[in-house]
Amino acid sequence: MRPTMTPGRFLGMSTLLVAPSAVMAAGALEGEVTKQATNWTAIGMFGLFVVLTLFITKWAAGRTKSAADFYTAGGGISGFQNGLAIAGDYMSAASFLGISAAVMANGFDGLIYSIGFLVGWPILTFLMAEKLRNLGKFTFADVAAFRFEQTPVRLFAAISTLVVVAFYLIAQMVGAGQLIKLLFGLEYWMAVVIVGALMMVYVLFGGMTATTWVQIIKACLLLGGASFMAFMVMSAFGFSFERLFAESVRIKTDLAAAEGKTAEEAAAAGQSIMGPGNFVKDPISAISFGMALMFGTAGLPHILMRFFTVPSAKEARKSVMWATIWIGYFYMLTFIIGFGAIVFVLTNPSFLEMKDGVPGLIGGSNMAAVHLANAVGGNVFLGFISAVAFATILAVVAGLTLSGASAVSHDIYQSVVKKGRADSASELRVSKITTIALGIVAVILGIAFEKQNIAFMVSLAFAIAASANFPVLFLSILWKGMTTRGAVIGGFLGLISSVVLTVLSPSVWEATLGNPKGSAPFPYTSPALFSMTLAFLGIWLFSVTDKSRRAAIDKAGYLAQEVRSETGIGASEASAH
């Protein structure tokens, strides 16, 4: 792959070593990238993926007739398949390229970061997964609004869903554009338009069935490719972690010495990749960020929606178990891949270039896994990994769009506007119109945010999901005393406070809005600790003080909800195929 030198801020290795948080705080793929020469192998592989998924979409279209087919694939996905699809939804290109790059730059810190993304799954399993399946039909609002007044709670859930989806979507679109520029050598806007167009085709014609299969195929390709890379790295060291680590430390020490450090400093810098570094700055940020990741997972609308695609609570449980296994395995692989990149990429001059006197990866720091693919598997495997990375974004974007469309058509149009009386055909029509609208908006925002620092967006999506969706959903399932008023006020408090505190935090106030360093009014990395507390307090306070007639109905409805959530009696069945 030949680099084309374009002007732009270059994120060199030394910048990464002293300022890890820029990459670490990013769930999104960011950092400046340089456009590469057109890579025909990668484009060919991606073309194959597109042809295959379009055939699947055609098949899925024949099975997508009702609104239930469109939202939940008719409930006919098995637990194992759904587990893979959830993993496919969750393992974004950002986590693959971003975490392996973070491990290459900072070693152990990359592991701390990835663990945060994993630990929410058990919580979701223990307290919510099966109950979600028993209570809901199409969206998480079905569950959150189960015994409450429909209009206000549905509106809250739909707004919160759309906000989360919007931030997540922008991050993915910008990531797609950067990645394609990087991997395929296409123009940024072309990449964004391709992603938008393909995603609309999948969702419009194939609904949840096509989206699920795109996610399953992508998850298999990504897990297969990453396994191969990790295997090649480990086999070079006789499958000894100690030898891999020892070589990595030696290389990092040499690099530090080459930068002019004394022997002692260089040795310390080399060994530092084996322990915690700057990722955890202060305990409050660490706990707050951990909470956003942990509870955000249990509040992401596109993930929650996946629980309605399986036929029963048993399959819902199996889904999370498989998802947890695949995602955990994947993060172990990215750790090995990151160390492999230290050994095989940082030492190979053909992957490096000098920029302003500092050596760095050709194409930017996020290229670690991509260059490693080239190093261990040659040009064809490089093309494969590039195509997988693109496919990854496509699958995530399709899932997000479907969940945004269902919030508009099922929660707003069907439940609020038509009071549950719209027929399946018109509800389906509204979701398709919304899909087109969301696709166009995503492309426009993707292009508009090209030059923006969007590092905060995925973290913000997680923070909102943890602060607005999670408390409402969690308490509506487990606390009898919750009322409509408490749900709506507490939910909005969580939503608004998480957005406002993020804007006032360093990642937006300083990095995006350009205010001087240290001037951010809210000093912590993530708002979740504060905004989640506020949401829980708000729900509690405005529920216990609620003496309205509606509050009595809300509480009286708890028993019916509890029995259904525990036993599944009355739960919506999978539609027959």
Next chain:
Amino acid sequence: MQDSMLERIAADPNYQELRSKRLRFGWLLTIAMLVVYYGFIAIIAFDKALLAKRIGSGVTTWGIPVGFGVILFTIVVTAIYVMRANSEYDDLTERVKREALK
């Protein structure tokens, strides 16, 4: 669901057993997960040197088995819950359903 059936289910000892067992076990594992994860984060936040300590004479530190251990723990607790739910809780659920529909 009719109110009479609802009350019958709520009064069924099988149902009460199912509900309290699942609730207790779910919370127990949740708390275990919270302790493990936030314990991990707290160690890093308050004593970075602890996990940076080497095991034996090599470069590998205690952070590596601990970090991988947290990942494995996450997978194992999830599997434990799912296995118990898929056998014990589902049997109880079946019994509740049979009673209710009698």
